[in-house]
Amino acid sequence: MSDLSCLVCKSDIEVEEKVTTGEIVECDSCGQEHEVQVESNLVTIALAPEIEETWGE
Numbered sequence: 001m002s003d004l005s006c007l008v009c010k011s012d013i014e015v016e017e018k019v020t021t022g023e024i025v026e027c028d029s030c031g032q033e034h035e036v037q038v039e040s041n042l043v044t045i046a047l048a049p050e051i052e053e054t055w056g057e
């Protein structure tokens with residue numbers, strides 16, 4: 001387990017040990033999605049870009 005906290009509400013976010021870069025983890029408390037970045041053995045998270053569903057025009 002990595003010790004990460006939500007960038008929005010500071011709640012703990014648990015990520016699996018085998019998490020890989022680009023995975024999306026969701027905060028249990030506020031629902032904010034975070035994109036995981038793994039460098040060496042360091043796991044960090046950043047706010048995931050909101051994907052707007054703009055299918056069709």
Ligand SMILES: [Zn+2]
Nearest residue numbers: 006009027030
């Ligand atoms: Zn949160």
